[in-house]
Each structure stands twice: as structure tokens, then as C-alpha cells.
Amino acid sequence: MKKIICKKEYDTETATLIKAYSFGELGDPAGYEEDLYQTPSGLYFLHVGGGEASPYPTEDILRLAKTKVNAWLETH
Numbered sequence: 001m002k003k004i005i006c007k008k009e010y011d012t013e014t015a016t017l018i019k020a021y022s023f024g025e026l027g028d029p030a031g032y033e034e035d036l037y038q039t040p041s042g043l044y045f046l047h048v049g050g051g052e053a054s055p056y057p058t059e060d061i062l063r064l065a066k067t068k069v070n071a072w073l074e075t076h
Helices: 066-075
Strands: 002-005 008-011 016-023 032-038 044-050 060-064
Touching (some): 060 066
Antiparallel strands (some): 002 008, 044 060
């Protein structure tokens, strides 16, 4: 998936996957996935998606500030 946010490109095809996190079982309407990526230029983002009752009912890319990366890693 590719998305432009604030004139910067976030692309799962060219970024490096740092960690993948899944909550729930396959087919769980509340289940979701959060995959942490780093772009070649050093930016971080989450590639998210899940069931209709999850925090991410549609596939999306969300920016993640460098200051938030360690906190995300500690909780996932």
C-alpha cells in the first residue's frame, strides 16, 4: 500500500518492516493488525487494517513520530 501524507510518501513496498502485530483471530470482527515500517528516509509509519468492529475497519497508513516508536514497540 502507498499513501502520501504531508507531501511525503509512505509505501509498504519500499519501506522496511520492523515489527508486525496481530490482535484477535482470523475472521474476528474486532481483530486487527498493526505493522511498523521505516521508510528509506527514516520516517516511521503503521500499516493497519482489521475487522468491521476493530479500531481499523479499513486498510490505512498512519504516520508515527520517532518519539512514539519505542512506546509502540514496548506495548506490542
